[in-house]
Amino acid sequence: MAARRDLGPEYEDALVDSFLDKLDVEIAARIRNEVAAQLRHQPPGPVVKQRDGAVGVAMGSLALGIPLTGIAVGNANLPGLLLSWGGIIAVNFAYAISRRSQR
Structure with a gap:
């Protein structure tokens, strides 16, 4: 002041x-x-596991699978459907394999 x-x-x-x-x-x-x-x-707290993204990958696959199914069936019928879902399955399989190798 x-x-x-x-x-x-x-x-x-x-x-x-x-x-x-x-x-x-x-x-x-x-x-x-x-x-x-x-x-x-503070005493050390419990070990916190990292969040796993498997649920996100699965939900994303389903969310993308719905419009892909409609597009594939509309353009290529059954072969398009098999190709689109084969790709979705391959992505999920690759993710599952990569998770196993990280453990």
Whole structure:
């Protein structure tokens, strides 16, 4: 407040910005210290498994299979249907094989 009185109103914005910068640094330091203290005192938690994308691949295959079936049957009848679903099955099979090799 004394600096504000000494500098006058033309420096008020700069003074407020400087104060807020110092306050921001102080708050960030306190938060870092509190988080570090909590991490030191917490027992290790349970191991969390990574999410498996198999459900997403299966749902995506079904979602794409519906319009592909209509297009394939409309254009190429049974051979188109077999080709489109053969491709969908091949993608799912390749995904399943890649998951097994990662384990």
